[in-house]
Amino acid sequence: MAVASSDVSAKSKSRRPRPKRPGGRRPLVALAFLLPALILLGALVVYPLVDTIAQSFQDQDTRQFIGLENYRRALDRDNTITALKNTLIWVILVPGLITGGGLIFAVLTERVRYGTAVKVILFMPMAISALSVGVIWRVMYEQDPDRGLVNAVIGAGVDTVKGQGAYPNATLSGEQDLEQPNAKAAVTSNQELAVGDTVTFGLVSITDEEVPADAEQAVAPEGNEGAITAVVWRDFKPGGGTAGEIEEEEVGLPNVTMELLDQSGEVVASETTGSDGSATFEDPGGGPFTARVAASNFDEGFQGFAWLAPALVTPAIIGAFVWGGIGFAVVVIGAGLAALPRDLLEAARTDGATEWQVFRMITVPLMAPILGVVFITMTINVLKLFDIVYVTAPGGSINAANVVALDMWRTSFQARQFGIGAAIAVFLFLMVIPIMVLNLRRFRRDES
Amino acid sequence: MGGHMTRSRRWLLLIAALLIALPACAGGTPGDDEDDGAAEGGEGGEITVAAVWTGVEEENFTAVLDAFTEESGVDVNYQSSDDLGTYLGTQIEGGSPPDVALIPQPGLMRSLAADGTLVELSDDAQAALEENLAPGSQDLGAVDGTQYGIYFKAASKSTWWYNTAVFEQAGVEPPTSWDEMLETAQTVNSSGTPFVSIGASDGWPLTDFFENVYLQSAGPEMYDQLSTHEIPWTDESVISALETMNELFSEDANLAGGISKTLQTDFVTSVTQTYTDPPDSATVYEGDFVAGVIGGETEAVVGEEADFFDFPPIEGESAVVGAGDVGVALTDNESAQEFLAFLATPEAAEAWAEIGGFISPNLNLDPSVYPDEISQRIAETITAASESGAIRFDMSDLQPAEFGATAGQGLFQRMQDFIRTGDAEAIAKALEKDAKAAFGE
Numbered sequence: 001m002a003v004a005s006s007d008v009s010a011k012s013k014s015r016r017p018r019p020k021r022p023g024g025r026r027p028l029v030a031l032a033f034l035l036p037a038l039i040l041l042g043a044l045v046v047y048p049l050v051d052t053i054a055q056s057f058q059d060q061d062t063r064q065f066i067g068l069e070n071y072r073r074a075l076d077r078d079n080t081i082t083a084l085k086n087t088l089i090w091v092i093l094v095p096g097l098i099t100g101g102g103l104i105f106a107v108l109t110e111r112v113r114y115g116t117a118v119k120v121i122l123f124m125p126m127a128i129s130a131l132s133v134g135v136i137w138r139v140m141y142e143q144d145p146d147r148g149l150v151n152a153v154i155g156a157g158v159d160t161v162k163g164q165g166a167y168p169n170a171t172l173s174g175e176q177d178l179e180q181p182n183a184k185a186a187v188t189s190n191q192e193l194a195v196g197d198t199v200t201f202g203l204v205s206i207t208d209e210e211v212p213a214d215a216e217q218a219v220a221p222e223g224n225e226g227a228i229t230a231v232v233w234r235d236f237k238p239g240g241g242t243a244g245e246i247e248e249e250e251v252g253l254p255n256v257t258m259e260l261l262d263q264s265g266e267v268v269a270s271e272t273t274g275s276d277g278s279a280t281f282e283d284p285g286g287g288p289f290t291a292r293v294a295a296s297n298f299d300e301g302f303q304g305f306a307w308l309a310p311a312l313v314t315p316a317i318i319g320a321f322v323w324g325g326i327g328f329a330v331v332v333i334g335a336g337l338a339a340l341p342r343d344l345l346e347a348a349r350t351d352g353a354t355e356w357q358v359f360r361m362i363t364v365p366l367m368a369p370i371l372g373v374v375f376i377t378m379t380i381n382v383l384k385l386f387d388i389v390y391v392t393a394p395g396g397s398i399n400a401a402n403v404v405a406l407d408m409w410r411t412s413f414q415a416r417q418f419g420i421g422a423a424i425a426v427f428l429f430l431m432v433i434p435i436m437v438l439n440l441r442r443f444r445r446d447e448s
Numbered sequence: 449m450g451g452h453m454t455r456s457r458r459w460l461l462l463i464a465a466l467l468i469a470l471p472a473c474a475g476g477t478p479g480d481d482e483d484d485g486a487a488e489g490g491e492g493g494e495i496t497v498a499a500v501w502t503g504v505e506e507e508n509f510t511a512v513l514d515a516f517t518e519e520s521g522v523d524v525n526y527q528s529s530d531d532l533g534t535y536l537g538t539q540i541e542g543g544s545p546p547d548v549a550l551i552p553q554p555g556l557m558r559s560l561a562a563d564g565t566l567v568e569l570s571d572d573a574q575a576a577l578e579e580n581l582a583p584g585s586q587d588l589g590a591v592d593g594t595q596y597g598i599y600f601k602a603a604s605k606s607t608w609w610y611n612t613a614v615f616e617q618a619g620v621e622p623p624t625s626w627d628e629m630l631e632t633a634q635t636v637n638s639s640g641t642p643f644v645s646i647g648a649s650d651g652w653p654l655t656d657f658f659e660n661v662y663l664q665s666a667g668p669e670m671y672d673q674l675s676t677h678e679i680p681w682t683d684e685s686v687i688s689a690l691e692t693m694n695e696l697f698s699e700d701a702n703l704a705g706g707i708s709k710t711l712q713t714d715f716v717t718s719v720t721q722t723y724t725d726p727p728d729s730a731t732v733y734e735g736d737f738v739a740g741v742i743g744g745e746t747e748a749v750v751g752e753e754a755d756f757f758d759f760p761p762i763e764g765e766s767a768v769v770g771a772g773d774v775g776v777a778l779t780d781n782e783s784a785q786e787f788l789a790f791l792a793t794p795e796a797a798e799a800w801a802e803i804g805g806f807i808s809p810n811l812n813l814d815p816s817v818y819p820d821e822i823s824q825r826i827a828e829t830i831t832a833a834s835e836s837g838a839i840r841f842d843m844s845d846l847q848p849a850e851f852g853a854t855a856g857q858g859l860f861q862r863m864q865d866f867i868r869t870g871d872a873e874a875i876a877k878a879l880e881k882d883a884k885a886a887f888g889e
Binding site: 079143169171173183204205206207208209210235236237238239240306308309394395396397398399402410414415416417 | 616617618619620634635637638639640641648649650651700701708709711712714726848849850853854855856857858860861864
């Protein structure tokens, strides 16, 4: 609202110094024509603006004047501070990113054969409302690579390099002489092993589906002359069973990578378990050894980045916003580029300027007014930012993603603290004023 | 459907509507053209009834209204609004409130009673109430000792849903006490499926969970005192309830995807991921409205793949955190009182209960009218708890909105902080600070 009002007043003021004014001598007639607009402006812009400012100095229930109390309370809230910080980040990063990116794309698309097609594709997100952009990217950013496109793409790269273990979720069951310093680490036996010894590893948290069909009933290993025998089994049967004991219905785990280590911790041998979960290390040499279930069995593959978790949520939403906004910049700047006087560019090229010099010394300075328009439009859009943040950030991250306009709405209409909400609205208003002044000056300059 | 579900959905709708309708705002207030004159009513006349039910629920409620018209000869004009509080606010302000409203938030009933907008039950209605509802459910319609309302549609937030196939694979039975539940969790985890899924990113499922633990461990009297902030959140009982809760949540293996993923799971996902194949979790905690999500969003069938157990008692007898709609009169009108008296009868309850999607707190309703076993069992726990006086409304709905019902602050936020840090003392202190600010102390 504040934006609209200053825009209009900027235009009407700058018209005044024009030399010829139709109907200039008849102020009453002019007023009559202006009246409908003035009434609308007054009711929809001026009155809410004044009332909001008034409310920010009042207690919301008694409507008594309480000075700066609402402002103090607003600044006391972590949410408001985060919102102010985030809005600052947005204002610093986004208009520049979009204007700069738009300029680069516009210049480049001018030079390719199907430039218009590229422009159309870049412009398409503009046809989608910010609300939909938010919904689309909320799904794109899903952490599960099976659902979120962004993580699926990254995962496709990561998984071909790293691969997945046979039992990604398995952990050590209790009551055994085994050690696993943390989840996903190797499970090591504390037992010292020599030729002829046996060792068992009971694992749990393996679903029925994860157990291969060829798995057989596990059997307690018997000593094998000239070898060390290890058995890895699923230490679970319906109802739980006794931890650490190989029981009826508990199967051996095939395809587990077992490692035998010497005293210095070097891996001296590696074996894969068979269908009954046993692995035999033939002729390991003199001991003593220890055995472990290698950590690689527990690799769970790429699990996806939590883009929308508090730490990454603001950059993630900025990415979505830039995607949605860059088309506008490309088209506006592209139109400006098309109108550039070709002779100037040609003259520079004839004089031996490189393409980079032409771009930097001719194109950019000539385009400055248009870049300014894009930059300021984007700054205003970013200041009043609301919908995309509201839709994209999940409940657990909404505080981390907070921006001033959203904080104002949440404080006023969700928490029903209208006084504090009004104070936050005034913050927003104060932030918009410098941009308005800038815009006003630019209008004046353009007109003169 | 549960109050919370509709609430979160309502905000989404509201924002969508705002974005679309903003430029058209100058056009005039919707609802201006409603007929007035209904307020006068009188014998054999007409009354206006407002509630939140739309769609299928509206059709089902119409069956109740028709039954009333048939019996009394009074016509009913039904009006529904997703945001009943705002709707009633504007109607009252405009001088033409509906005669009767069915209010889903106890907080709204209290504030209307405090404003003097509600009319006390007539003697006939009071008699019908006492005949059909247990004292525990009667109290849910009273404010400071004055009986204004009749609890008509009940909901339970003390249900805990499980995937029957996972329980079968793990060889466990539904637990009947808190300690048994912790043991069951261990066994289920060992079977390869994490035990519990909860919509922690929305905040309110955690609050509901806490309310159950608190009601079960500290008892109904303490629960009332905490609801009205007579005892501070730093009270020993709160800390001990938080610590009990921590017995489940501090164990990463119990949670679908561990704590970090749990904090990113919203309510609907918490339900769907329990009934996917393979399931990400064995159980999902939330109220009876989970059944609707299972039916609507998953392949599972309630009563077959999906079943529930009562929130396991922690100390002694079980208690129920309830929700529901309370019928109140807003005009001094005989027909309105007649309607409220009718709402208390088993006939009114039966008209909707036999269609399904409805639980009644009515003691005299024959349980066999429920079309399915699940509704019957939920109804039984609710009536049992109201007879023993161990039923309470959702506590967060009784708090000032900024403390009890706003995402990202107050209770919602602190409960998230709690399952992240597990620091009961620090959270209790933070809650007390928030509550003090919200109650203006």
